[in-house]
Amino acid sequence: MTTLYRILIILVVASIIGGAIYMAVGGGSAANQQQPQMRSGDRPRPEGGEDREGGDGLPFGILKSLVIMSVASGVYLAGNKLLSKKPKPVLA
Amino acid sequence: MSKTNRTKLLLDISTFAAFLVAMDPRTSGIAIHEWLTIALGATVVVHLLLNWNWIVEVTKRLFAKGKGLNGARTNYILNWLLFVDGILIMLSGIMISEAVVPAFGLTLPMNFAWRSLHDLSANISLLLMGLHITLHWNWIVSTFKHMVLRRETKPVTVLSMESKEVKA
Numbered sequence: 001m002t003t004l005y006r007i008l009i010i011l012v013v014a015s016i017i018g019g020a021i022y023m024a025v026g027g028g029s030a031a032n033q034q035q036p037q038m039r040s041g042d043r044p045r046p047e048g049g050e051d052r053e054g055g056d057g058l059p060f061g062i063l064k065s066l067v068i069m070s071v072a073s074g075v076y077l078a079g080n081k082l083l084s085k086k087p088k089p090v091l092a
Numbered sequence: 093m094s095k096t097n098r099t100k101l102l103l104d105i106s107t108f109a110a111f112l113v114a115m116d117p118r119t120s121g122i123a124i125h126e127w128l129t130i131a132l133g134a135t136v137v138v139h140l141l142l143n144w145n146w147i148v149e150v151t152k153r154l155f156a157k158g159k160g161l162n163g164a165r166t167n168y169i170l171n172w173l174l175f176v177d178g179i180l181i182m183l184s185g186i187m188i189s190e191a192v193v194p195a196f197g198l199t200l201p202m203n204f205a206w207r208s209l210h211d212l213s214a215n216i217s218l219l220l221m222g223l224h225i226t227l228h229w230n231w232i233v234s235t236f237k238h239m240v241l242r243r244e245t246k247p248v249t250v251l252s253m254e255s256k257e258v259k260a
Contacts, residue, residue, distance in 0.1 A: 006144055010137055017179045025184075025205055061116025068215075069222030076223050 100142050101235045107135045111221065115214065123191040130192060133182055147171075167227050174220045177213050184210035 110132050117125035140147065150168045186193060187206035193199070225232070 003141060006141055007137060010140055014175075014179050017176055018183050021180055021183055025209060026203075059113075059116050059119040061118055062112045065112055065115045065218055068218040069225065072219040072222030073226040076226055 096142065097235050098239055100139075101232070101239060103135060103138060103142070104232070107132060107139060108221075108225075110135070115218065126185065126189055126191045129182065129185060133178075136178060163227070170220065170223055170227065174217070174224055177217050177220055180209060180213040181217060184213060 110128055113120050114125055114128045114132060120128070150164050154165065154168060184206045187200055187203065188210055189200070
């Protein structure tokens with residue numbers, strides 16, 4: 001029962017955030033009218049416009065993702081290291 | 093090693109692998125990309141449930157006095173950002189869906205803004221996920237060694253708090 005309550009809390013919080021995003025982005029009709037509408041067949045496709053049904057080569061996207069994550073990690077660690085460096089005592 | 097830690101690690105590794113595949117729709121294909129991401133939503137809920145005690149404990153301390161939190165505050169904020177970004181990815185993905193939404197016989201109004209948001213939030217999620225893994229790296233390595241190599245390691249607390257440690 002506790003788990004169900006917890007799941008409910010997660011879903012409610014997610015719904016509130018999702019609803020807020022939807023309103024902010026302009027899911028409503030007023031904002032939609034300002035956006036250039038797409039014709040059927042012009043549906044947006046994620047990451048590229050080619051016809052993609054999978055299996056079209058090496059998974060460079062996965063490698064790219066790993067590189068980006070590694071860079072983010074490296075920047076964070078380097079920044080942390082720099083900030084945690086104690087200044088040398090200055091002799092009077 | 094506790095059974096919970098083993099479950100957490102296996103779930104996290106599986107989720108991460110699925111996340112990587114989902115981030116490459118060109119290779120996987122649009123249908124796998126969408127259905128896999130829906131499944132990822134469920135695993136994220138389980139991930140949160142398994143770490144519920146940590147979430148509750150840090151939330152309480154954060155709103156109580158704000159003292160006694162070291163790296164847990166950064167971790168907490170980062171986790172929230174990741175959660176919000178995940179919701180943004182899911183929502184924008186549903187709005188531009190080509191497989192999942194049509195499978196239910198639904199059509200949604202098309203809007204270029206969702207497409208841009210989907211790309212942006214996906215890129216941000218890579219950065220946030222990189223940081224999320226970095227902050228939990230010690231726990232991952234320790235638990236992995238313990239599980240796979242059967243090596244005795246000291247219990248690792250992830251970004252513990254000063255007065256009371258909360259195990260990840």
